[in-house]
Amino acid sequence: MAVYTTVSDDELTEFLNRYDLGEVLAFKGIAEGVENSNFLLQTEHGNHILTLYEKRVAPEDLPYFLALMRHLSAKGVDCPLPIAACDGSALQSLCGRPAAIISFLEGLWPRRIHPFHCRELGEGLARMHLAGADFAMTRPNNLSIDGWRPLLEACGPRSDEVRPQLFGELNLELGKLESEWPDELPQGVIHADLFPDNVFFRSERLTGFIDFYFACNDALAYDVAVCLNAWCFEPDGSFNITKAQQFLASYKAVRPLDERELLALPLLCRGAALRFLLTRLFDWLNHPPGAFVKPKDPLEYYRKLRFHADCDGPGAYGL
Amino acid sequence: MAVYTTVSDDELTEFLNRYDLGEVLAFKGIAEGVENSNFLLQTEHGNHILTLYEKRVAPEDLPYFLALMRHLSAKGVDCPLPIAACDGSALQSLCGRPAAIISFLEGLWPRRIHPFHCRELGEGLARMHLAGADFAMTRPNNLSIDGWRPLLEACGPRSDEVRPQLFGELNLELGKLESEWPDELPQGVIHADLFPDNVFFRSERLTGFIDFYFACNDALAYDVAVCLNAWCFEPDGSFNITKAQQFLASYKAVRPLDERELLALPLLCRGAALRFLLTRLFDWLNHPPGAFVKPKDPLEYYRKLRFHADCDGPGAYGL
Numbered sequence: 139m140a141v142y143t144t145v146s147d148d149e150l151t152e153f154l155n156r157y158d159l160g161e162v163l164a165f166k167g168i169a170e171g172v173e174n175s176n177f178l179l180q181t182e183h184g185n186h187i188l189t190l191y192e193k194r195v196a197p198e199d200l201p202y203f204l205a206l207m208r209h210l211s212a213k214g215v216d217c218p219l220p221i222a223a224c225d226g227s228a229l230q231s232l233c234g235r236p237a238a239i240i241s242f243l244e245g246l247w248p249r250r251i252h253p254f255h256c257r258e259l260g261e262g263l264a265r266m267h268l269a270g271a272d273f274a275m276t277r278p279n280n281l282s283i284d285g286w287r288p289l290l291e292a293c294g295p296r297s298d299e300v301r302p303q304l305f306g307e308l309n310l311e312l313g314k315l316e317s318e319w320p321d322e323l324p325q326g327v328i329h330a331d332l333f334p335d336n337v338f339f340r341s342e343r344l345t346g347f348i349d350f351y352f353a354c355n356d357a358l359a360y361d362v363a364v365c366l367n368a369w370c371f372e373p374d375g376s377f378n379i380t381k382a383q384q385f386l387a388s389y390k391a392v393r394p395l396d397e398r399e400l401l402a403l404p405l406l407c408r409g410a411a412l413r414f415l416l417t418r419l420f421d422w423l424n425h426p427p428g429a430f431v432k433p434k435d436p437l438e439y440y441r442k443l444r445f446h447a448d449c450d451g452p453g454a455y456g457l
Numbered sequence: 458m459a460v461y462t463t464v465s466d467d468e469l470t471e472f473l474n475r476y477d478l479g480e481v482l483a484f485k486g487i488a489e490g491v492e493n494s495n496f497l498l499q500t501e502h503g504n505h506i507l508t509l510y511e512k513r514v515a516p517e518d519l520p521y522f523l524a525l526m527r528h529l530s531a532k533g534v535d536c537p538l539p540i541a542a543c544d545g546s547a548l549q550s551l552c553g554r555p556a557a558i559i560s561f562l563e564g565l566w567p568r569r570i571h572p573f574h575c576r577e578l579g580e581g582l583a584r585m586h587l588a589g590a591d592f593a594m595t596r597p598n599n600l601s602i603d604g605w606r607p608l609l610e611a612c613g614p615r616s617d618e619v620r621p622q623l624f625g626e627l628n629l630e631l632g633k634l635e636s637e638w639p640d641e642l643p644q645g646v647i648h649a650d651l652f653p654d655n656v657f658f659r660s661e662r663l664t665g666f667i668d669f670y671f672a673c674n675d676a677l678a679y680d681v682a683v684c685l686n687a688w689c690f691e692p693d694g695s696f697n698i699t700k701a702q703q704f705l706a707s708y709k710a711v712r713p714l715d716e717r718e719l720l721a722l723p724l725l726c727r728g729a730a731l732r733f734l735l736t737r738l739f740d741w742l743n744h745p746p747g748a749f750v751k752p753k754d755p756l757e758y759y760r761k762l763r764f765h766a767d768c769d770g771p772g773a774y775g776l
Contacts, residue, residue, distance in 0.1 A: 146568045161659065163563040164504075166497065169486035178485065178497060180504070180563070185483075244482040244499070249465045340480065 143190050143233050144173045153232045156223040157239065159183045170335065173351060173441065175235075178242075185242035186221065190235045195351055197236045202277045203350050204228050204238060206270070206327065211261045213269035215262075216346030218243050245338025245345035256369050256381040258344035259337060260388030261354055263329075263365060266347065267358045267393055270327030279330060279356040281413055283319045286312055289416040296423050300436055304419075308412070311443065315409050320402045323357035359399040362389060363406035365416065366455060367442050375441045383456035398453045407446040407455075415439035460470045462494045462509050462552050471751040472551045475542040476558065478502045489654070492670060494554075497561075504561035505540065509554045514670055521596045522669050523547050524714050525589070525646065532588035534581075535665030537562050564657025564664035575688050575700040577663035578656060579707030580744060582648075582684060585666065586677045586712055589646030598649060598673040600732055602638045605631055615742050619755055623738075627731070630762065639721045642676035649673055649680065652687045678718040681708060682725035685774060686733065686761050694760045702775035719771045726765040726774075734758035 143152075145165075154162060156288045160182025168176040168187070175190040193201060205221045218240035220228035228238050248255050258439075279285075290297075290308055297305040315387045329336070331352040370381040389395070395403075418436035425433045449455075464472075473481060479501025487495040487506070494509040510519060523539045527547075530538045537559035539547035547557050567574050580692055598604075609616075616624040648655070650671040657664045674709075689700040708714070714722075737755035744752045768774075 147565070148569065150565075161658070162565060164561070165565050167488035169488040185499070242483070245483050246469075246481060249463070250467065285657075340482070344691070369655075385539070 142192050143235060145233055149233055151379035153230065153237070156225065156230060157221065158224055159220070168294060178180055179239060186239050187218065187242055188237065188239050190232055190237045192235065199277060200229050200236055202275050203353060205275055206273060206350055206353055206436065207240070210269050215266050215269045217350070218348055241350055243338055243346045245340050247335045247338055248317050251369055251381065253381050253384045254342050255339065256385035257388045258339070259365060259369060260385040261392055262344045262347065263332065263361060264389045264392035266329065267326055267361070273327050277354045279354040281330070282356055282360070282418070283315060283351070283409065286412060286416055290421055292374060293416065293419050293423055297419060299420060300419060311412060315405065315412065316404060319409065320357070320405065322400065323359055323399055323402060324396065325355060326358045327353060328356050328358060328361035330364060330384065332361065357406070359395065359402060359403065360406050360410065362412040363403065366407055367410050377445055379456045386455060386457060400457060402450045403455060404446055404449040408443055411439050411446055415443060428442045461511050461711045462554060464552055468552055472556070472668045475544065475549060476540065477543055498558060501550040505558050506537065506561055507556065507558050509551055511554065512677070517549050519555055520597060521594050524594055525592060525669055525672055526559070528592045529585060529588050533563065534585050537667055554710070560666055562657055562665045564659050566654045566657055570653060570688055570700065572700050572703045573661050574658065575704035576707045578657065578684060578688060579704040580711055581663045581666065582651065582680060583708045583711035585648065586645050586680070592646050596673045600649070600681060600736070601670070601675055601679070602634060602728065602751050605731060605735055608739055612735065612738050614740055616738060619681060619738060619741060620759065630731060634724065634731065637724055638728065639717065639724065642678055642718055642721060643715065644674060645677045646672060647675050647677060647680035649675065649683060651680065651684050676725070678714065678721060679729065682722065682729040685726055686729050691714065691759060696764055698775045705774060706776060719776060722771045722774060723765055723768040727762055730758050730762035730765055
């Protein structure tokens with residue numbers, strides 16, 4: 139749940155005077171998202187989302203994210219469209235924070251994943267990867283292999299409070315990933331955080347993607363690995379190979395995976411599991427006692443990491 | 458901020474199958490309200506609010522609240538209209554809680570109060586009081602004079618942690634109110650919680666009232682006293698007599714206050730201040746350390762109580 143900033147009447151009025159959106163009919167904080175403050179903004183021109191970017195988003199990255207949404211939208215990928223103010227810029231400021239209004243995307247994110255969700259996701263992700271191919275801007279993936287060692291060091295030996303010997307085990311795992319991480323895979327723009335709450339559906343059809351605030355340039359297959367982690371495990375921790383097959387088959391039908399990508403998949407999945415394990419572990423060890431947002435369980439990703447480490451090849455994912 | 462309950466896809470689908478609202482286009486938790494879980498529910502038939510009633514609302518009171526909204530709405534008072542399911546009842550259940558869908562009321566609640574807000578409020582409140590006159594159901598005000606002694610006892614001597622000697626002072630104050638509380642004032646349906654976040658405006662016009670979950674039968678002038686407390690003090694604690702005059706003049710133009718009501722006003726204002734002081738004090742002393750909702754400052758109402766106690770008559774409110 140997240141609304142970190144209170145917007146006063148005068149600040150809102152002054153802000154909206156910069157746009158040509160007509161009169162405001164409703165303005166309500168939304169209890170979703172953990173990084174930014176989001177508001178439903180209903181105007182005479184329809185529903186929109188107003189986002190205030192809180193401290194976890196680097197302001198210098200915002201032009202990349204907003205331009206990417208415009209680019210993908212123009213290419214027919216359904217995602218929120220940033221609304222330009224009268225001065226031509228979608229990036230404004232409000233209450234001392236960077237702020238933007240984006241179009242409201244219809245649809246619901248799925249709380250329980252069915253195989254048809256994974257099938258739709260695979261096709262949608264592959265189309266997004268193709269649509270991003272000619273996006274001109276670049277942004278490195280700060281949360282890939284080079285970013286994990288500093289994160290693990292920041293967690294330190296206190297990691298063992300979460301599970302005995304976890305710190306040592308993660309050091310070994312990271313060492314292996316560092317020595318074997320593939321660097322010659324096809325690159326492009328990846329979403330990098332494509333969890334179910336960032337993918338909307340109407341009945342059984344995907345209606346679009348939201349929350350591009352981790353998007354970056356990296357191996358396209360790494361995005362595939364993130365999705366295998368986020369969509370294909372059951373709540374009891376078991377891997378659902380039917381979901382993985384549906385996801386990978388529909389992805390490959392739009393954008394075939396080459397031999398190197400297929401072979402790298404178990405390692406990429408280990409890396410993606412470690413990435414979410416480390417950020418969750420850091421949040422778990424560092425959240426203030428009275429915090430709004432309950433930290434997510436890091437050990438969910440420890441179990442996923444163990445699954446991938448035991449895979450002997452892409453066949454484990456139904457390929 | 459409040460969304461206490463997670464609604465799964467299957468529960469939502471099963472729930473909405475009971476209604477004739479068309480397909481769901483969006484479903485988002487709203488970070489407003491502290492008592493219940495509220496969701497924006499956009500369907501083919503428009504925007505609605507879905508409310509799950511959490512433990513602070515007594516289920517047996519819900520028929521009163523929902524019928525009152527229907528009654529007021531039919532009388533031309535702008536407020537959310539409960540939507541009946543196909544079985545004819547607006548009161549349903551979801552995730553083991555009572556639940557209802559109500560219409561979405563356009564408008565914004567004012568973060569900074571101007572005199573024009575108070576003028577609109579006075580007229581709107583008086584119209585609501587007249588419209589409620591023939592509402593057939595009744596509900597006692599559990600948070601009036603008879604409810605304050607148990608609340609004060611529940612706070613106990615720990616009240617002094619908030620301000621030295623507060624417990625003794627509030628005992629004296631309550632004793633005075635108990636001996637002088639007027640019981641022959643004109644009665645009717647009151648909102649009883651008409652704070653700014655429960656009153657919506659578009660530009661300078663009031664568009665409606667929300668959140669009737671403290672509504673009850675009591676002295677109409679007590680509602681006036683609640684509003685004087687909630688709307689006519691500045692953030693620095695000073696009383697703004699211009700706002701009070703605007704509020705009272707526009708109220709009286711629709712529903713004149715009789716002599717007894719005018720004379721009782723300072724005492725009713727003391728009572729209303731004590732009511733919010735006591736509930737805030739209780740929440741302050743009893744909120745769990747990791748709670749979502751930051752408790753409101755009880756001493757804001759201590760200062761308001763002192764202001765009313767020093768009034769020597771209704772002239773203090775500009776009458």
